[in-house]
Amino acid sequence: MTLVVEDGLGRLNAVSYATVAQADAYHAARGNAAWAAAGDVDKESALIRATDYLVQSYRTRWIGVRAHLNQALDWPRLQAERESSANGPRYYLEAEIPLEVVNATVELALRALAGDLVQDYSQPVKSETVGPIRVEYDTAFRPLTTFPVVERMLAHLVRGAGNQVQVTR
Secondary structure (H helix, E strand, O other), X not given: OOOOEOOOOOOOOOOEOOOHHHHHHHHHHXXXXXXXXXXXXXXXXHHHHHHHHHHHHHXXXXXXXXXXXXXXXXXXXXXXXXXXXXXXXXXXXXXXXXXXXXXXXXXXXXXXXXXXXXXXXXXXEEEEEOXXXXXXXXXXXXXXXXXXXXXXXXXXXXXXXXXXXXXXX
């Protein structure tokens, strides 16, 4: 398998934000034995699934806009504010993949080694009556698995949920 990693050029065929070498270094520094024990093919597959999760979960929430119309992944981006200062806002470079995106990818890849990041589900039944058939579904059920460490890593790179909108001056 060939792992095509987004390097900031807006590749048409990129499938990951991180290389196996980047993930190896990250997990070695944190003593993650499960990552070290995996083979390269499993690591590449996990990095692809992790990137898929990021795209599916954050595509509509990233700050800025995609740098290239036909790029496969969501980064690189334009107008993605890095920080504000007295001299005005500073932006990520047009060909830059933030380290937080790379780190979130390798964090999720570790979890992807253990199984699916998103599980298929059916909405649970809250109550059921057989005659004359009445079914009530549990509307409070939240099937999505969330990863707080990833949410925190990416917090400054995504817009909020709900009624928040991006305001540009």
